[in-house]
Amino acid sequence: MTLLIIGAGPAGLAAAEAASRDGAPVTIVDENLEAGGQIWRGGPASWQDRRARALWRALSTRAQVRWLHGTRVAAMAGARSLLLEGPLGPLRQDWDQLILCSGARELLLPFPGWTLPGVTGAGGLQALIKSGAPLAGKRVVVAGTGPLLLAAAHTIQQAGASVAALVEHQPRRALLGFLGQLARRHPAKLWQAAGLLRALAAVPMQHGAVVTGAVGQERLLGVTLSNGRVIDCDYLACGFGLVPNLELAGLFGLETAAGRVQVDAAQRSSEPAIWVAGEATGIGGVDKALAEGAIAGLAARGQALPAALLRARTRALAFATLLARSFPPPPLMREVCRPSTIVCRCEDVTAAELAPHRDWRSAKLQTRAGMGPCQGRICGAACQHLFGWEAPGLRQPVFPTQAATLALAASEDRDS
Ligand SMILES: Cc1cc2nc3c(=O)[nH]c(=O)nc-3n(C[C@H](O)[C@H](O)[C@H](O)COP(=O)(O)OP(=O)(O)OC[C@H]3O[C@@H](n4cnc5c(N)ncnc54)[C@H](O)[C@@H]3O)c2cc1C
Missing domain, CATH: 3.50.50.60 (FAD/NAD(P)-binding domain)
Incomplete structure (x- = not known):
């Protein structure tokens, strides 16, 4: 067995x-x-x-x-x-x-400039750091929503980088409500959150705002926020949930x-x-x-x-x-994604090209969205948030594979 x-x-x-x-x-x-x-x-x-x-x-x-x-x-x-x-x-x-x-x-939501080098997922940047990426001396903005932002900011600090701002979509009042719920029902989690907040006490926090753009030509130089602020940085780590x-x-x-x-x-x-x-x-x-x-x-x-x-x-x-309930993906990101914003980064398909379609299948057939190496893993979830489309189903092999694997699959098919 x-x-x-x-x-x-x-x-x-x-x-x-x-x-x-x-x-x-x-x-x-x-x-x-x-x-x-x-x-x-x-x-x-x-x-x-x-x-x-x-x-x-x-x-x-x-x-x-x-x-x-x-x-x-x-x-x-x-x-x-x-x-x-x-x-x-x-x-x-x-x-x-x-x-x-x-x-x-990670759920990655598109916004102007999000394909610039230096823009990553919050968990993605953590993973890079844990794999040895040198971040010492860099300025990082951490933005999005949810407790993963705190964990990411902490890892970034420990790697010797400075967190230029932590931008949480939820307003301060909602966060206090969340902490109150933790205190009542999940006290151990409250202690964890308090430990992270203590470690991040010097980090400038922005509540009730989202990133509206990543600024730069060849690579990231800064970010703009929905509250009108502009922050210089070398990296932007975005986390909108999983x-x-x-x-x-x-x-x-x-x-x-x-x-x-x-x-x-x-x-x-x-x-x-x-x-x-x-x-x-x-x-x-x-x-x-x-x-x-x-x-x-x-x-x-x-x-x-x-x-x-x-x-x-x-x-x-x-x-x-x-x-x-407390940290849904920010609805505001639907407006932040402009018609010219690339949504499918593998095939360079913009929001304007996707918008006329009624579902994922039609968009995929006519624009090639989701047909690149990620096979819709990133843009499929983004389109679900932006247009309410059902996420794409996958065909075998479910990941890009080597020719030898395809050959073995073909011989298995022949023998069966
Ligand atoms: C990028 C990222 C960063 C995170 N950072 C934190 C954090 O700092 N703190 C925190 O509390 N939580 C974090 N989380 C949440 C955390 O992942 C979960 O709480 C927890 O790890 C879930 O455990 P799991 O075993 O369900 O999944 P995972 O830990 O994701 O493990 C799933 C495993 O399945 C493997 N796998 C998937 N598909 C295949 C396949 N086809 N073939 C072979 N192997 C496969 C993957 O390689 C992976 O190792 C993070 C999540 C993500 C996505």
């Missing part, structure tokens, strides 16, 4: 630990070279979070846990078989049970609603042999990912689900609901 886990972020690691506790073999595949997903990027040696360290301690002593690092799931190779692309080329991986923990990516990665869920034909995979109380999806955990079932953060991952791992092994674990998930889901 092969239990395959896709994704070695917090959800995948928790699933692997729970599923392999009784000695059962588990295979974990992740396209990153090291485990940890988005939040614990940088590899086990750099992890500070004691939960990450405990998971790693347990997993690294279990010989029955097999790791496929640097390996991406690209396509189906049969009913219970996947086509992977790893460091040694394409390979086929069969499975009997599968736990999908494919995480999330979007679940649903490419693989689409590949398996899992039921989704409101942009997330639907699961039952045991994290089981509409396909009985597939469980789903973490951001793919809805954006909620690391606590939700850990609780759901552990539940999925135990459920896949047919083991009882401890009441404490179920309570932890309930708490994490309540926090996720509060986050979604």
Whole structure:
């Protein structure tokens, strides 16, 4: 019986630990070279979070846990078989049970100048820093909405850069309301937020404003804000929230609603042999990912689900609901995106070219939007926000692949 886990972020690691506790073999595949997903990027040696360290301690002593690092799931190779692309080329991986923990990516919303070098996602800049990008001495504006902005600003400061401004779309009153809710229902989160706010005490904060433009010719020189201010900077890190990665869920034909995979109380999806955990079932953060991952791992092994674990998930889901209500993507960004603003940056398609179309399919056919290397992962979510279009469905292979992988897929097709 092969239990395959896709994704070695917090959800995948928790699933692997729970599923392999009784000695059962588990295979974990992740396209990153090291485990940890988005939040614990940088590899086990750099992890500070004691939960990450405990998971790693347990997993690294279990010989029955097999790791496929640097390996991406690209396509189906049969009913219970996947086509992977790893460091040694394409390979086929069969499975009997599968736990999908494919995480999330950033929602990037277009505005004039957003394609200039120096403009990144807030989490994207964090990831660059964790991979060693030198930022010391640089001036960075962090803008958008949500608590990820605080985490990003903190990482940027720790990298030796100065945060020229933190621009949060929500007005101060709404933020105080959010902190009040944290105090009442999630006091540990309030402590976390207070710690970050203390560390960022010297950072100029702008509330109730959004970025209206990135200024510069060859690269970023500054940003303009909706409150009329202009701020000089070398980098702009934008965070408008996260979007679940649903490419693989689409590949398996899992039921989704409101942009997330639907699961039952045991994290089981509409396909009985597939469980789903973490951001793919809805954006909620690391606590939700850990609780759901552990539940999925135990459920896949047919083991009882401890009441404490179920309570932890309930708490994490309540926090996720509060986050979604408190920090929706700013509606103002629809006006900030001008007719001449590029929306699909792979194929250089502007908002004016997209606007006449009634849905994503028509826009894609007539403008090539979503047909570049990102395959609509960035502009698809942006168009959902701008025009209310349903996000694009994907065809196999779900990621750009090497010719050798396509050749293996073709030979699998011929043989089947
Ligand atoms: C850019 C970014 C930065 C973030 N920074 C923070 C932060 O500073 N603080 C914070 O609290 N939260 C942060 N978050 C939120 C954080 O990601 C989640 O709370 C948490 O990591 C979710 O865990 P997960 O296991 O569900 O997903 P992830 O951690 O995203 O893990 C998913 C894993 O699946 C792998 N994967 C996906 N598709 C495939 C495939 N086809 N083949 C192989 N592997 C695949 C990915 O490589 C990834 O390692 C960030 C999110 C993003 C997107």
